[in-house]
Amino acid sequence: MGYSLTTLWYERQRYFPAILAVGFSSLLGCLQFGLLLGLFAIVSIPIDNSRADIWLGAPQALSVDLGRPIRESQAVDRLASNPEVDRCETYLQGFAYWAKPNGGMELCMVMGCRLDDSSLGRIKQLTPELHHQLTEPGSIVVDESDLSRLGLKNIGDTAEIVGNRVRVVGLTKGVKSLAGPYVMCSVTTARSLLRLMPEQITYVLGKCHDPADAPKVVARLRAQHGTDISVFAADEFSFRSRWHWLTKTKAGFALGYAAVLGLLVGAVVTSQTLYAATAASLREFAVLRAMGIPRWRMSVMVMTQASWVGVVGVLLSFPAIYGLSKVADIYGVQVLLDWRMVASVSGITLVMAVLSGLYALRSLKYVEPALLLR
Amino acid sequence: MSNPRYFCGSLNQSSGVIERLYNEGEPLRLGETIMQADNLTRGFGTGSQFTLAVDHVSLEVLSGQFVLIMGPSGSGKSTMLAILSGLLKPDSGSVYCLGENIWSLTDIEREQFRLDHCGFIFQGYNLFSALSARQQLEMVATWGNHFSQQEARLRADGLLERLGLGGKGHLRPSELSGGEKQRVAIGRALIKNPNLLFADEPTSALDWTHGEEVVKLLRHLTREEGATVVCVTHDPRLVPFADRVFHMEDGHLVRQSYGYMSHPEEAVLPLPEPGEILPGPGDVVTFRPRIAP
């Protein structure tokens, strides 16, 4: 390891292209997946912008927007029975069909939360002025950017959601939508829009005395109820929801394909660089072979070099990734650098570097001590 | 061949003193056969391109000797050295080295043999440009499983000191003179204290001041530490330092002589007749008392 690192540093100019290529692969992967995660962060808006620590819903909840009905009393009991949990509240969310005033249908995402000031499920974009107006049944708030998509012109316009008349009483700012515009309303309104029974809700939200206890409570609930429920800490559910969309929609696949191409370029450059570097030391290695030093020692050295190229390349890519994500932010594009995503991309890039080291090992085949005696 | 006694040299690591031992634990006596080559032949190429680089050569090397292989360019010296040291397989003939018929060993056994017994100095320095002088030595000592990291470092520093490179262990090849680089290469060959040291033109890249230093060092090694050195050269200035000189021409061993130091008149020894059995290890007749330099 010492010799590899020393060589890498001393001949840094030779190894630089490989390090650059590795860094580029890592950068490309992280930014692409970050962009996609940022895009799908729209799915997790209800989680990321509300104050709940714990989300409890129907079994096998894949994503927050795909929640199915559960029985309110039982679910609340289960969550509230944990001493760490300060309070619980009900929350409803689901897709519904929106009939535009002048004809045509649109899918929309109904969010029904409690309306008091300390509400857990209320997203922060739903300001107090707005949510106070939602108490009247049938009143809703939508985002200003969705007005035309919903066939609306002004506050006060009406439309229908599965046969229920709704009236827009206010507009939010910055609640983007993906599959269908978000429609915010009270729990009661949501229940009728989503055609749920009086006892049915989608999620129970919990707030802990100490938010740090959330994972502990989640683990306990999972142990107690197993597959009867799904329960997640908020950040976990948020990632799960985005990840589900990333993988389900094949958008992840498309970007993944580009990222794989980036990896391939990195692999070719790295293996060629390592190959050339090893080939340049052929005579030195041959001396060692003559003295009976086993070939695997040299292989280990090349592999260690490959690993270092990987580690250095990945580490150098981090500041660049961070910088570029900030630049994207300035232009209103969210690049979400989730640590799990960054860790996976970095890990894969490292594996790529090590594998290209494996490929460079073939140059050691030409290490032939007899060639020194000419 | 009359059941020759061969020896297994190994290194006494515990005492820290350089000792060469029989496999029974007795010291390897100087002046006994350490290497015996019989009827070695090696050709290269096919058809009209065929050259016989080594043509039915037999020779014997005694332990503790400084032996030269000399001859004009293309006479097969390097090829001979490669065969003797277990690097290049002969087409026919055998090499007994420290009791092993090295060309009947498997590749892995032969590699282990080289690891245990052989050091090499090649033309050109062949040093890793990124590594310091000390690291070049340490690398062989640790990778060959001879020493731990600390021991290797101690030995490397000690050896560099003895080679006149004390205080230069941290320098890289680019920061060393040619003579110093060659001494590092020698240090690398010596770090595991080999019984046999093979050198191909170790002085050809050096001016004579530095070349002479290197030769004296090799000679010193045989005198003080009982190592056996086989050295290929075309430089006659090395002859005075040698115990024995093998002269090659066109792949043949044409003559063998004493070095001037061991025998001032450079007495010419009779060549063995083809097929004649070389003197056995018991007959020390071929080895005359050395005259101190």
Ligand SMILES: Nc1ncnc2c1ncn2[C@@H]1O[C@H](COP(=O)(O)OP(=O)(O)OP(=O)(O)O)[C@@H](O)[C@H]1O
């Ligand atoms: N790998 C090889 N392939 C073909 N021919 C070879 C090979 N190695 C050596 N030879 C030939 O064998 C002959 C002896 O070569 P060798 O290298 O042993 O000579 P040498 O005495 O060491 O010469 P020099 O003093 O120039 O180093 C030469 O004619 C050379 O061309």
Ligand SMILES: [Mg+2]
């Ligand atoms: Mg030669």
